[in-house]
Every structure is written in structure tokens, then in C-alpha cells.
Amino acid sequence: xxxxxxxxxxALPLPGHLPPDLAGRLAAAVAIACEVGDYIQSQVGQVVSxxxxxxxxxxxxxxxxxxxxxxGTYLRNQFPDDTLITxxxxxxxxxxxxxxxxxxxxxxxxxxxxxxxxxxYSVSIAWLDEGVAKLGVVYDPCRNExxxxxxxxxxxxxxxxxxxxxxxxxxxxxxxxxxxxxxxxATFEEQMQVVKTVLQHTHGIRRLGSAALDLVYVACGxxxxxxxxxxxxxxIAAGALIVEEAGGQTSNLDGVALRLDDRLITILASNGLLHxxxxxxxxxxLA
Numbered sequence: 001x002x003x004x005x006x007x008x009x010x011a012l013p014l015p016g017h018l019p020p021d022l023a024g025r026l027a028a029a030v031a032i033a034c035e036v037g038d039y040i041q042s043q044v045g046q047v048v049s050x051x052x053x054x055x056x057x058x059x060x061x062x063x064x065x066x067x068x069x070x071x072g073t074y075l076r077n078q079f080p081d082d083t084l085i086t087x088x089x090x091x092x093x094x095x096x097x098x099x100x101x102x103x104x105x106x107x108x109x110x111x112x113x114x115x116x117x118x119x120x121y122s123v124s125i126a127w128l129d130e131g132v133a134k135l136g137v138v139y140d141p142c143r144n145e146x147x148x149x150x151x152x153x154x155x156x157x158x159x160x161x162x163x164x165x166x167x168x169x170x171x172x173x174x175x176x177x178x179x180x181x182x183x184x185x186a187t188f189e190e191q192m193q194v195v196k197t198v199l200q201h202t203h204g205i206r207r208l209g210s211a212a213l214d215l216v217y218v219a220c221g222x223x224x225x226x227x228x229x230x231x232x233x234x235x236i237a238a239g240a241l242i243v244e245e246a247g248g249q250t251s252n253l254d255g256v257a258l259r260l261d262d263r264l265i266t267i268l269a270s271n272g273l274l275h276x277x278x279x280x281x282x283x284x285x286l287a
Contacts, residue, residue: 012146013159022135022150025079025127029137030148032074033123036067037141040108044117061115064088067107071125075103082127087234097233097261102128104260106234109138110210119143124212126237131261136238138212147216147242155245157220162246164271165221170281173224173274176206176214180230187229190286194227197285211267215239218269219246225270225278227253233260236267249275253282 012034014026043063068088075084083102097104103125108114110121119142126136138147147162149155155162167173175198180187198205206223208214212235214226219242237260240250249272250258258265270278 013156014148015150015153015156018150018153026135026137026148026150028075028078029125029127029135030139030146032071033125033137033139034146036070036107037123037139039070040067040114040121040123041141044114061108061111063114064108064111067123068105071105071107071123075105079103085234087232097128097131100130104128104133104234104237106212109212109235110208113209118209120208120213121210122212122216124234124238126234126241128237128260131259133237133241133260136241138216138238138242140213140216147219147239149219149238149242149245151241151245153245155219155242157216162219162242163221164218164243164246164248165224166273167224167271168273170201170274170277172203174203174206175278176208176217176223176226178207178209178211178214178228178231191229194282194285197281201281211235212239215269216242218248218271219243225268225274227266227268227278227282229266230264231267232263233265236260236265240267240269243269248272251275253279255279 012030040063065088068086072084072086083100085102086105086107088107106124108121109124114121123139126133135150136148145157147157179191195205211228211231215236216239217223218226240258243250248270250267250269252258252266253268258267268278
């Protein structure tokens, strides 16, 4: 597992031999993710407003909004011809994810954790070309860890290559999940049934509150897998690519390839070796 130290984005080694457009975008995404992540960290304990969005547990703070503004301003200035889609500015019906070059941004993935001072949240930035993630960056300001990947070129944590685990049995595996904002749904009841099954057949489940970080923890070998229902593109676009470039696998819970232009996404990410066994366990748990 890679070791990490505090850093500035300028000190992070980025992969060479990339096409100029990808190299420039990766450098920009890493730079703004680290800069805004450090701003977010400076605001811990100083949140002045917390609002609910779709439910009482779907939160947005003044820091989310400021982080969103800073990332958006930077990317628009650097790449004025690219579309920008963020969690805080998303409008239903946007089709740019599948038709254009688009940045997909979550300024704080894990807002509830951040609002409570729980140190598990991240900045997530991905760049898509016609619906396919070409690069992804997830920055954890609590640990000064910057995860990044370029499609076809690999994945790194603070410059060190990432690799998923080699765990071959569910009985020896550790998983993470998250829960829907609404607990008054059939999806929530299904999730509880699956959780019971997974707990009975693995080393356990962690629920920490940032899908982007859960995904990169699969990529770097801290988890063997992760699944969650009803996520949005900005939650997973960067992290899913980082998993794949670290040698893992992503799909929905039926094994079908993900579509990032879906509004609500159910994701399974694993080291690859456990992918089909988990799908079988999942369906057995619902039988």
C-alpha cells in the first residue's frame, strides 16, 4: 500500500507521454482539486450555513457552494469550450455527459461528514469525452492524498502506482457501502436485506459517507469492494475510472457496464476477482 506525505499539487509527479490535451487537463484537475481541498479543510469547524436539499440528510453548506464556485471558475477559464456539470449546479435533462467534452465535479463528496467534522470527505473531478471518463482526480484533504488516473495509462496515489487487492474469497474480503437519502423506499429495504447477507459472508462492511473515497480505497487496496444504490455521475465518475485503471472492475449489480449519463446509478466496484461472486451473493440475498 502506498505511503503518503503532505504535498502541494505542484510536487505531484504526473504521468508522461500523455496527449497534450489530456496532460493539460490532468494537471489542471489535480491543481484545483488540491487547492480547493485545502480551502475546504481550512473551513472545518467554521461552517456558517447548512441547508437540506432532497431530504434532511442531503445537505449542502456554504463551503460546498464556495468550493463549487472556485472549481467552476478555474475550469471555465482554463477550458472555455468544455461543458461543466457539478452537483451544486446540475439541472435535470442535461445531455452533455454523453454528447460533449464535459467536466463532472463534486466539490465536497461527503458533505454530511464534513458538516460534522468527521474526516472522510473529498473533492472529485472527472473529465468525460462523449460519456467516457478519460481522467479522474479524487483529493482527500484530511490525509493529503491525491488519487488520479488516466484511461489506458494507470492510476496513482501521490505519484505511486495503485493496485487492487488479490483477495479471492468473499469470506476474506472487506466491503464498503452507502445508503439512499430516503429510508422510506423499497430500495432501502432491499439494501438492508443485502447488508445482512454480505455481513454473514465477508469480513465486514464499512459505511463512511463518501462514495468517491470508497472507490479509491478499492483502487489502493484498503477495501476489496464497494457497492451503492442511486448515486449520481459526479459521485462516481472519477473514482470508477481510478478503480479500473488500478486493475479493478466496475458495473451495476447485474454486471452490466455503467452509463455515466444516467441520473441515478447503482454501482459495484471490486478487485475484479470478487466481482461475479459478489453479484451471485447479492442476488442470492434477495431470493
